[in-house]
Amino acid sequence: MKTYTTRRALLWLCLALGGALPALAAAQENGRNIAREARIVVVNVERLLSESPRAQALSASIDAEFAPRRQQIQAEVKRLRELSDKLGQDTPNLSDREHLARSREIGDLERAVRRDQAILQEDLLERKMQERSRMAERINEIIASLRTRQGIDLVLTRTIWHRPAIDITDKVAQELEK
Incomplete structure (x- = not known):
């Protein structure tokens, strides 16, 4: 039971990070443009x-x-x-x-x-x-x-x-x- 819960939490974490990474990359690129200005x-x-x-x-x-x-x-x-x-x-x-x-x-x-x-x-x-x-x-x-x-x-x-x-x-x- 404990292993199942841990695996499930890791799966959710990976999915959350996978969805957030493109948004973070876009925000970082936006920040670079502002910093260049x-x-x-x-x-x-x-x-x-x-x-x-x-x-x-x-x-x-x-x-x-x-x-x-x-x-x-x-x-x-x-x-x-x-x-x-x-x-x-x-x-x-x-x-x-x-x-x-x-x-x-x-x-x-x-x-x-x-x-x-x-x-x-x-x-x-x-x-x-x-x-x-x-x-x-x-x-x-x-x-x-x-x-x-x-x-x-x-x-x-x-x-x-x-x-x-x-x-x-x-x-x-x-x-x-x-």
């Missing part, structure tokens, strides 16, 4: 935001802007290591009171360094996001301009796969450099 392009915005010469120059300038703060924190870390090593060496010769005072000093310095590192990371991330946002706005302006000049109907920014012929990312990158 429409001008569709692809812009890889993420690549522009990370790999374009302008993005790399912005990243380098931001790194240079934050370099002094980073060096200051590295100096504090070095001082922290030195104090910690010195405490380790001097521990047998120190009284409990001196050991406690130095330990507190090291703990305070360690908390300050961690706080400074967190603030630096937060400021750096905020600055990068500001510049990325400005650059994204500029990219959108360029895309809108190209869209009107070249009669583009649809601009895709994310695709799984596309033909290289419809990719205008390099054109947008050239406009971005001007």
